Each structure stands twice: as C-alpha cells, then as structure tokens.
Amino acid sequence: MKGNFDFLYSAFEDEKSILSLFDAAPQAILLIDSQSKIVLVNERVLEVLGYNGDELLGQSLDILLPPQYRERHSLMVEKFLATPRTRQMGQGIDLVALRKDGGQIPVEIGLSYIPSSKGVLIMAVITDIRERKQLEESARKAEKLRSELEKEKELRKLKNTFITMITHDFRNPLNAIRLTVDALEIYCQQISAPKTKHFARLRESLHRLETMIEQIMALGRVEAGQVIFKPEPLQVHDFCRRVAEQFEDRRRIRFSYIGQNQPIMLDPILLDHILSNLLSNAIKYSSDDQEVMLEVNEQADHILIKIHDQGMGIPLGEQIFQAFHRGHNVNGIPGTGLGLSIVKTYTELHGGAVSYESQENIGSTFTVTLPRVQA
Incomplete structure (x- = not known):
C-alpha cells in the first residue's frame, strides 16, 4: 500500500492526471496537509459544499466546519496523525459540514493518509447524506404514524366494544322501565285521577335516553365500518313528507317541494336518519311558536x-x-352532540355534502346536497 500512495503523490506533479482521478469520484474529495491546510479538491466539492476549488486552496479545513x-476537530486530526490509518471519521457521531452559503449538511467522512517524502497528506472523502437522512426521517415518521394508527385502531376497537356493551346493558332496563310506566299509568287511571302530565314527562325522558342510545350505537356502527350504503328507488317528495309528519305532534313543519317527484336512487334508512336528526335539532333549539321549514328542490344533477x-x-x-361537540350556547338543553356527526357521515355515504348558515338568535339553515341518480 505504501508504494501505491508514493505513486499517487509522485503523480501530484502531473496536475491534470490527479484532477482527472479526483473529478471522476462521486464524492467530494480534499487533500489536507499536516497543518490542516487544503492543498487539493475535486469538482464535486462545488456541488456538495458550494465552493470553487480555488476558494479553498490554502485555507484551513476549519472553513468547512461549524464553529x-x-x-x-483539531484534536481528532492530531490523534489521526499520531496513529494514521484508513477509517471513518467520527464513528457514532452525526457529522455536519459548513457550506459556503452558511447552511449545514449531514455528511460522512472517510479518512486515508498518504505518507511521502514531503510529509503526510490526509485524504478526506466527504459523502453528502442529506437524501439518506431525509429517507430515514421519512421512514421514522412513517413508522411513528403506523404505530399511532395501530394504537388508534385498538382504542377504537375497545371503544366500540364498550359502546356495544353499555348500550346493550341500557336497553333492557329501559324496556323494563317503559313497561312499568305503562302498567303504572293503567293502574293510576283505575284508582284515581289520571296523572297525564307526570307520565308524559316520564315518557319524554325515556325517549331522550333511547335516542341517545340509538345515536351512540349508530356512531359505533359507522366507526366499525358496518354502515353500508344501500340505495333504492325513492319518491323523494312522499318520503320527505312522511318523515316531516312524524314530528307534527311536536311542531308545525312547513313543507315545500320543487321537482317532478320521479324515483331517485337513495338509501331510505340513511336519509331518514339525516332528515330526522336535522328536524329534531330545528325543533329542539327553537321555541314552540317558531316555524320549522323543510324545503326540497330537485335540480338537474342533484337534490337540495x-x-x-x-x-x-x-x-x-x-x-x-365533530362527534360529541355541542355549542356553548345550548347548556341546559339535552343532547349528545352526535346527531350532526351522523348526518355528515350518512350524507357523505351518499356522495353528498352538508353545510349550514347561522346567526345567533336569528336561526339556522342546514343544506344537504345529494347526487340525483335516476332510478
């Protein structure tokens, strides 16, 4: 090996030969003397470090090192010269080089020595590892994301199991309470004056609990991927009117329809949920003397x-x-904060969208846009 290095050093007299050898290398290469002065560089240095070769010749290697x-580094050079051998510099340490523009880049540096009659030269081979570091960082982030998704998936599974268990455990007592209320009402009618108001309150409370359970179960089915879009031909006018009529005992709903009322492919179960949730909210968050309007408008390619x-x-x-979110102005009004989340999901399963406009103390308008697919 010593003879090969001597030959390389003797070839230094032929500048074109040594530059051709260096410039063919894919890495940035510098030759440094024992005083850490740069005596030769190749063209790759310009791309990696941003310098022209002439700008570095005669400069201390410190020019390429962050302060x-x-x-x-001076201590490392002294140590290298004391026991010179070919090796990687700074193994186990993240090395950085200072570019001409002041930027710092991650590098790997391989060191070799060239003993000669004119002293020892150090050959530093600098590899730009920015791309590798970026790939490693991307891989690290991807692994972190995968791990977080796995945890989220497991948490969602546990939550759905919990929801199913809780709602199932609630259903049976609620059914028993409802039967008890029915029996009590019949018994009270036989022995005394009817307590209609009290039983109405009991039934209303039961209805709220049942609605809450239904919404929690619906959310669980959505998150478990168990809700499947099953369109069938619907007469939208007749369907919407029937849903609106279910709320007549709670509020007058003014219904209007523009269109030909031809059969359109929609999922009746999901559409019923969409309309019922929005109508229920409109009634719940307005006073008894305020009118609720349901307007349906068939257009060329969609239904509003x-x-x-x-x-x-x-x-x-x-x-x-967002699931479980409730406005800060609805304190005291019962609700789960699930209805609109379900509306959004069921609308999107149709390939549609839901939006709203609202002003405090004036009112709200929710708009559901569904694709118009002829049956």
Whole structure:
C-alpha cells in the first residue's frame, strides 16, 4: 500500500492526471496537509459544499466546519496523525459540514493518509447524506404514524366494544322501565285521577335516553365500518313528507317541494336518519311558536334539502360536525352532540355534502346536497 500512495503523490506533479482521478469520484474529495491546510479538491466539492476549488486552496479545513466543532476537530486530526490509518471519521457521531452559503449538511467522512517524502497528506472523502437522512426521517415518521394508527385502531376497537356493551346493558332496563310506566299509568287511571302530565314527562325522558342510545350505537356502527350504503328507488317528495309528519305532534313543519317527484336512487334508512336528526335539532333549539321549514328542490344533477329554523342559532367557530361537540350556547338543553356527526357521515355515504348558515338568535339553515341518480 505504501508504494501505491508514493505513486499517487509522485503523480501530484502531473496536475491534470490527479484532477482527472479526483473529478471522476462521486464524492467530494480534499487533500489536507499536516497543518490542516487544503492543498487539493475535486469538482464535486462545488456541488456538495458550494465552493470553487480555488476558494479553498490554502485555507484551513476549519472553513468547512461549524464553529462549535472546530476545537474537537483539531484534536481528532492530531490523534489521526499520531496513529494514521484508513477509517471513518467520527464513528457514532452525526457529522455536519459548513457550506459556503452558511447552511449545514449531514455528511460522512472517510479518512486515508498518504505518507511521502514531503510529509503526510490526509485524504478526506466527504459523502453528502442529506437524501439518506431525509429517507430515514421519512421512514421514522412513517413508522411513528403506523404505530399511532395501530394504537388508534385498538382504542377504537375497545371503544366500540364498550359502546356495544353499555348500550346493550341500557336497553333492557329501559324496556323494563317503559313497561312499568305503562302498567303504572293503567293502574293510576283505575284508582284515581289520571296523572297525564307526570307520565308524559316520564315518557319524554325515556325517549331522550333511547335516542341517545340509538345515536351512540349508530356512531359505533359507522366507526366499525358496518354502515353500508344501500340505495333504492325513492319518491323523494312522499318520503320527505312522511318523515316531516312524524314530528307534527311536536311542531308545525312547513313543507315545500320543487321537482317532478320521479324515483331517485337513495338509501331510505340513511336519509331518514339525516332528515330526522336535522328536524329534531330545528325543533329542539327553537321555541314552540317558531316555524320549522323543510324545503326540497330537485335540480338537474342533484337534490337540495334545506331545513330552516328561527331558533337560537350557532355561534361562530363551533365544530358542530365533530362527534360529541355541542355549542356553548345550548347548556341546559339535552343532547349528545352526535346527531350532526351522523348526518355528515350518512350524507357523505351518499356522495353528498352538508353545510349550514347561522346567526345567533336569528336561526339556522342546514343544506344537504345529494347526487340525483335516476332510478
């Protein structure tokens, strides 16, 4: 090996030969003397470090080192010269080089020595590892994301199991309570004056609990991927009117329809949930003397369903389509914060979208847009 190095050093007299050898290398290469002065560089240095070769010749190697590494580097050079051998520099340490523009880049540096009659030269082979570091960082982030997704998947599975268990355990007692209320009402009618108001309150409370359980179960089915879009031909006018009529005992709903009422492919179960949730909210968040409007408009390629109320409205910035979120102005009004999340999901299963406009103390209008697919 010593003879080969001597030959390389003797070839240094032929500048073109040595530059051709260096310039063919894919890495940046520098020759440094024992005083850490740069005596030769190849063209790859320009691409990696941003310098022209002439700018580096005669300069201390410190010009390529961030200030915080210079003192340590001097000690490493002394140690290398004391026991010179070919090796990687700074094994186990993240090395960085200082570019001409002031930027710092991660590098690997291989060191070799060239003993000669004119002294020892150090050959530093610098490999730019930015791309590798970026790939490693991307892989690290991908692994972290995969791990987080796995945890989220497991948590969702546990949550769905919990929801199923809780809702199942609630259903049976609720059914028993309902039967007891029915029996009590019949018994009270036989022995004394009817307590209609009290039983109405009991039934209303039971209805709220049953609605809450239904919504929690619906959310669980959505998150478990168990809700399947099953379209069938629907007469939209007749369907929407029937849903609206189910709320007549709670509020007058003004219904209007523009279109030919031809059969359109929609999922009746999902559409019933969409309309019922929006109508229920419109009634719940407005007073008894305020009208609720349901407007359906068939257009060329889609159907617009608008539900308008004159209630308390929604404050700006509320994330109303997020599960369990409730507006800060609805304190004291029962609700789960699940209805609109379900509406959004069921609308999107149709390939549609839901939006709203609202002003506090004036009212809200929810618009559901569904694709119009002829049966």
